[in-house]
Amino acid sequence: MTRYIIQGGIPLSGEIKLSGAKNAALKMMAASILTSDISVLKNVPSIKDVDTMIQVLEFLGVSASFNPDGDLHIDAAGDLSDKAPYELVSQMRASIIVLGPLLARLGRAHVALPGGCNIGSRQIDLHLGGLKALGAKITTGHGYIEGECSDLKGTIVTLDFPSVGATENLLMAAVLAKGTTVIENAAREPEVTDLVLFLNKMGGRISGEDTAVLTIEGVDSLHGAVHEIMPDRIEAGTMLIAAAMTNGSIQVDPGHAEHLGIVLEKLSLTGADLSVANSTIRLTTKGRPAALDVSTLPYPGFPTDLQPMIAAYLSCAEGISILTENVFENRFMYIDELNRMGADIRLDGHHAIIKGVKSLSGAPVRAPDLRAGAALILAGLGAEGETIVEDVGHIERGYEGLEEKLRYLGADIVKEEAVC
Numbered sequence: 463m464t465r466y467i468i469q470g471g472i473p474l475s476g477e478i479k480l481s482g483a484k485n486a487a488l489k490m491m492a493a494s495i496l497t498s499d500i501s502v503l504k505n506v507p508s509i510k511d512v513d514t515m516i517q518v519l520e521f522l523g524v525s526a527s528f529n530p531d532g533d534l535h536i537d538a539a540g541d542l543s544d545k546a547p548y549e550l551v552s553q554m555r556a557s558i559i560v561l562g563p564l565l566a567r568l569g570r571a572h573v574a575l576p577g578g579c580n581i582g583s584r585q586i587d588l589h590l591g592g593l594k595a596l597g598a599k600i601t602t603g604h605g606y607i608e609g610e611c612s613d614l615k616g617t618i619v620t621l622d623f624p625s626v627g628a629t630e631n632l633l634m635a636a637v638l639a640k641g642t643t644v645i646e647n648a649a650r651e652p653e654v655t656d657l658v659l660f661l662n663k664m665g666g667r668i669s670g671e672d673t674a675v676l677t678i679e680g681v682d683s684l685h686g687a688v689h690e691i692m693p694d695r696i697e698a699g700t701m702l703i704a705a706a707m708t709n710g711s712i713q714v715d716p717g718h719a720e721h722l723g724i725v726l727e728k729l730s731l732t733g734a735d736l737s738v739a740n741s742t743i744r745l746t747t748k749g750r751p752a753a754l755d756v757s758t759l760p761y762p763g764f765p766t767d768l769q770p771m772i773a774a775y776l777s778c779a780e781g782i783s784i785l786t787e788n789v790f791e792n793r794f795m796y797i798d799e800l801n802r803m804g805a806d807i808r809l810d811g812h813h814a815i816i817k818g819v820k821s822l823s824g825a826p827v828r829a830p831d832l833r834a835g836a837a838l839i840l841a842g843l844g845a846e847g848e849t850i851v852e853d854v855g856h857i858e859r860g861y862e863g864l865e866e867k868l869r870y871l872g873a874d875i876v877k878e879e880a881v882c
C-alpha cells in the first residue's frame with residue numbers, strides 16, 4: 463500500500479491551481495453516451511476515478527482518450543453495450559450514473575448494484591423510483607439493475623431528498639424523453655449545474671439550474687459539445703483548511719467563490735483572515751482557531767465532503783465544537799485516528815463533540831476513505847512531529863497530485879510505495 467510521510471508544523475504559503483471537479487467530470491463523461499457525436503471535456507482531473515469511468519465507457523463500447531493537450535475525447539458512435547459490470551461498478555459506485563443515459567440512448571440498461579461504501583449504505587431508491595416514474599421498467603436481481611423502456615415520458619418527480627446522483631441520473635434520462643419533466647427538490651450542487659450547462663450545450667432544453675426545481679423539455683436527439691469542467695470546490699476547501707491548520711497563507715481560485723460561501727463564513731468565524739477578489743480567495747490564519755458548531759447539509763449548506771477536514775481543524779480549537787453530519791450515516795470513521803494523534807473527540811450519534819487541544823502529535827494512521835484520508839493528511843501537516851498516512855490509494859482516487867501541490871506550498875510530505 464502507498465503511504466505519505468509528513469513532517470508537521472510548516473506553514474503553507476503560495477497560490478495553488480485547482481484541478482477540474484471530480485464530481486462534475488464523472489457525470490459529463492457518462493452524459494457523452496447520450497449522443498453518437500464526439501464530445502470533448504477540458505480540465506478533466508487525472509485521478510483514478512476518471513480512469514475507472516473510462517474503463518466503464520470502454521466496456522460499453524464508447525471510446526474515450528486524452529489527446530496531447532490533455533482534453534478528453536469521447537466517441538459513443540458505435541453499437542453500445544448496455545452492461546456496466548460488477549467488477550467496475552464495485553471499484554467506483556459513481557458508475558451508477560450511466561443508468562439514466564443508457565436508458566435514454568438504448569432503451570435498456572444492465573448495471574451492477576453499486577452497494578455501500580465506508581461512509582454509508584448509499585441507497586439508490588430515489589434513482590430507481592424517478593426512472594420508473596419516467597416510464598422505465600426497473601427490476602433488480604442477482605446483484606444487477608435491469609432497466610428497459612420503449613420511450614421515456616416526461617412527468618413530475620419529487621425527490622424525498624435532494625440527492626445529487628438521483629438528480630443527475632434523472633436529468634440525463636429526461637433530456638431525451640417525450641414531453642416535459644419537472645424534478646422537484648432537486649440537488650442544487652454546483653456540479654449539477656455544470657452538468658446542466660453541458661447537456662444544454664449538447665442541445666438539451668433544461669432550465670432552473672441552481673434552484674430546487676429543474677424543468678427538462680425532452681428533445682429528439684443531442685449532438686456533441688466541448689465543455690471545460692468547473693474547478694474542484696472541495697479541493698479548494700481542502701487546501702484552504704490545510705493552510706488554516708498550519709497558520710499559513712494561501713490563495714485559490716475556485717472559479718465561483720460563492721460556491722464556498724458557508725465554508726468561508728465558518729472559517730472566518732474561527733478567526734481566519736479571508737479576502738475575496740472576483741473568484742480568488744486568500745486565507746491567512748494566526749494562532750489557534752475559535753471553536754464553533756458546524757452542521758453538514760445539501761448545498762448550499764456546509765458540504766459533507768469537507769466535514770472530516772473541518773473536524774481536523776477544530777480538533778485544535780480553543781473551546782468545544784459540535785460537528786453534526788446530516789447527509790451520510792457513517793462519516794466519522796476517521797475520528798479514532800484523529801484521537802490517536804491526540805485529539806479529544808467523542809461521538810454521540812451523528813454528532814462529534816470536539817474538545818479542542820493545544821496541538822496534535824504526529825502518529826501512524828490509516829485512511830479509511832477519500833475525504834477522511836485527506837483530513838488525516840491535514841492533521842499531519844498541523845501536528846508536531848512525523849505522521850505516516852497508510853492506504854492513500856483512497857486519496858489518489860479523488861485528488862490530482864495532492865502531495866505535489868502540498869509540497870509546492872511548502873509542506874514536507876513524501877510518498878512511499880510500500881514494498882508488498
Ligand code: EPZ
Binds near residue numbers: 766
Ligand atoms: C455525491 O454522491 C458525491 N459523489 C459525494 O461525494 C457527495 O458527498 C454527495 O453527492 C453529497 O454531496 C459524486 O458526485 C461522485 P447523494 P451521491 O445521492 O450522489 C441518500 C466524494 O467524496 N440517498 O446526494 O451518492 C444517500 O444514502 C463523494 O467526492 C438515498 O437515500 O450523494 C446519502 O445518505 C462522497 N437514496 C444521501 O442521500 C438515493 O436514491 C446523499 O446522497 C440516493 C441517495
